[in-house]
Amino acid sequence: MDGEFVVTRRVHFSETDRAGVLYFAHYYRFMEETEHAFRRSLGLPIITEADGREATWPRVATSCEYFAPAHFDDELELALRIVEMGDRSITYEVEFRREGRRIAKGRMTAVYCTTANGEFQSATIPESLRQTLEGAMNSS
Amino acid sequence: MDGEFVVTRRVHFSETDRAGVLYFAHYYRFMEETEHAFRRSLGLPIITEADGREATWPRVATSCEYFAPAHFDDELELALRIVEMGDRSITYEVEFRREGRRIAKGRMTAVYCTTANGEFQSATIPESLRQTLEGAMNSS
Amino acid sequence: MDGEFVVTRRVHFSETDRAGVLYFAHYYRFMEETEHAFRRSLGLPIITEADGREATWPRVATSCEYFAPAHFDDELELALRIVEMGDRSITYEVEFRREGRRIAKGRMTAVYCTTANGEFQSATIPESLRQTLEGAMNSS
Amino acid sequence: MDGEFVVTRRVHFSETDRAGVLYFAHYYRFMEETEHAFRRSLGLPIITEADGREATWPRVATSCEYFAPAHFDDELELALRIVEMGDRSITYEVEFRREGRRIAKGRMTAVYCTTANGEFQSATIPESLRQTLEGAMNSS
Numbered sequence: 001m002d003g004e005f006v007v008t009r010r011v012h013f014s015e016t017d018r019a020g021v022l023y024f025a026h027y028y029r030f031m032e033e034t035e036h037a038f039r040r041s042l043g044l045p046i047i048t049e050a051d052g053r054e055a056t057w058p059r060v061a062t063s064c065e066y067f068a069p070a071h072f073d074d075e076l077e078l079a080l081r082i083v084e085m086g087d088r089s090i091t092y093e094v095e096f097r098r099e100g101r102r103i104a105k106g107r108m109t110a111v112y113c114t115t116a117n118g119e120f121q122s123a124t125i126p127e128s129l130r131q132t133l134e135g136a137m138n139s140s
Numbered sequence: 141m142d143g144e145f146v147v148t149r150r151v152h153f154s155e156t157d158r159a160g161v162l163y164f165a166h167y168y169r170f171m172e173e174t175e176h177a178f179r180r181s182l183g184l185p186i187i188t189e190a191d192g193r194e195a196t197w198p199r200v201a202t203s204c205e206y207f208a209p210a211h212f213d214d215e216l217e218l219a220l221r222i223v224e225m226g227d228r229s230i231t232y233e234v235e236f237r238r239e240g241r242r243i244a245k246g247r248m249t250a251v252y253c254t255t256a257n258g259e260f261q262s263a264t265i266p267e268s269l270r271q272t273l274e275g276a277m278n279s280s
Numbered sequence: 281m282d283g284e285f286v287v288t289r290r291v292h293f294s295e296t297d298r299a300g301v302l303y304f305a306h307y308y309r310f311m312e313e314t315e316h317a318f319r320r321s322l323g324l325p326i327i328t329e330a331d332g333r334e335a336t337w338p339r340v341a342t343s344c345e346y347f348a349p350a351h352f353d354d355e356l357e358l359a360l361r362i363v364e365m366g367d368r369s370i371t372y373e374v375e376f377r378r379e380g381r382r383i384a385k386g387r388m389t390a391v392y393c394t395t396a397n398g399e400f401q402s403a404t405i406p407e408s409l410r411q412t413l414e415g416a417m418n419s420s
Numbered sequence: 421m422d423g424e425f426v427v428t429r430r431v432h433f434s435e436t437d438r439a440g441v442l443y444f445a446h447y448y449r450f451m452e453e454t455e456h457a458f459r460r461s462l463g464l465p466i467i468t469e470a471d472g473r474e475a476t477w478p479r480v481a482t483s484c485e486y487f488a489p490a491h492f493d494d495e496l497e498l499a500l501r502i503v504e505m506g507d508r509s510i511t512y513e514v515e516f517r518r519e520g521r522r523i524a525k526g527r528m529t530a531v532y533c534t535t536a537n538g539e540f541q542s543a544t545i546p547e548s549l550r551q552t553l554e555g556a557m558n559s560s
Contacts, residue, residue: 010275018296024199028165029434059164061201067551118160154309156438169294300538304479339444343483355459398440
């Protein structure tokens with residue numbers, strides 16, 4: 001799985017902190033936005049249904065390493081790859097780059113779940129969905 | 141280093157998402173708030189000065205595992221421990237509990253730096269600061 | 281209606297921006313937190329039910345004037361008053377103070393609604409709820 | 421001043437709340453992003469300098485009316501107009517539309533200031549900056 005999916009995303013004023021840099025927790029929002037742009041690029045809806053309930057992907061593990069700060073108005077490149085895919089979960093890696101130089105790297109593992117009233121029930125990723133995700137990454 | 145420092149923190153409406161749960165990136169804000177409450181409890185200012193510049197603690201690595209969702213208005217217990225301390229960095233672990241049950245666990249490694257104009261320069265943690273941090277954890 | 285309900289709320293690091301002050305949009309989150317603390321103080325649940333649906337209070341109008349900046353770690357006093365109450369709506373005013381001095385003033389008008397799937401239907405505020413809200417403000 | 425400047429902006433998952441809609445405070449972030457895109461479109465830097473200090477535009481008054489909810493993944497049109505311009509301040513109005521239909525309308529008044537250490541000093545808007553802003557709005 002060598003392909004990567006890249007979007008650019010500007011750092012907004014509201015996302016900086018008093019140290020003058022992109023606040024560390026917001027990197028996770030950037031990662032999720034990249035994941036959603038990736039799914040949108042495949043024609044995959046982000047909210048789906050399964051067994052008459054809404055299906056969604058709550059995160060079970062996330063992490064990020066920060067190599068250099070990002071600043072207001074920086075236009076970052078966010079490069080997403082699928083690094084692992086299980087029966088019920090998927091792990092993405094997102095590299096943050098500025099003018100081609102890596103400034104951060106994050107990971108998210110999300111589990112396919114049906115949901116109602118703020119509770120989740122994990123389920124097997126539907127075969128067609130899995131194939132689309134895997135196919136896109138291999139061919140990009 | 142066995143002691144832990146505990147605060148309670150309610151989940152605000154603005155911190156929930158359309159799945160009805162505490163949005164995953166906000167856990168990192170909760171961790172930092174706990175760190176700051178810990179420092180405040182020791183009488184340590186959070187923003188200090190060194191060599192005529194502001195000293196601060198940018199994060200170089202963060203991670204979180206999510207075991208069960210948190211919901212609006214939940215009153216969470218956030219239990220912080222120092223798990224590692226180097227010459228220039230400190231690693232905190234924060235356990236998220238609801239009614240005593242662990243629902244998430246996170247880590248942050250922060251580096252002691254002087255800062256100006258959104259750039260950071262790492263430095264050795266001043267000895268008195270280190271002793272206060274270590275002492276508090278051992279005696280709690 | 282002369283009474284006011286006051287809470288204190290610290291400005292977190294994540295809520296500052298690169299200008300070194302509390303980011304202007306976050307004042308609205310502070311207002312809502314004050315409203316929720318007010319309702320909690322009355323023993324009123326924030327999420328209720330009506331006609332088998334969840335009842336909630338979406339905002340239809342909000343505003344804020346900013347007189348002086350707030351900074352990281354400031355402990356603000358948030359003083360809430362009900363300034364208007366209709367059959368279906370309520371208007372709160374929240375004054376932001378630091379050491380007794382007013383630094384901002386905001387307003388929120390919220391409409392009592394039942395909700396499902398991200399859509400709202402306005403409804404008449406239940407009589408007992410209205411009486412509790414009005415009574416608390418008059419007697420405080 | 422009839423012209424308007426329009427950008428589109430998608431509602432992210434992180435910006436929704438447990439009622440399933442775009443959280444009301446985030447509308448203000450959308451407005452500011454539109455203002456910054458407008459300035460960028462004119463080739464105007466958002467952060468400038470004056471008298472050896474950084475110049476910026478803190479908000480002194482903001483407001484928003486909400487006519488219909490916005491939802492996750494909605495692609496909103498944000499239409500900005502300058503509605504007033506004083507010697508030291510500017511007032512923007514931003515209309516939020518979805519498929520051409522107005523769903524919210526907000527205002528922000530910002531004051532031209534020089535800033536240092538989280539404090540602001542208002543100043544007269546430089547003539548060339550004023551002319552660029554006015555010219556752009558009239559000719560669009």
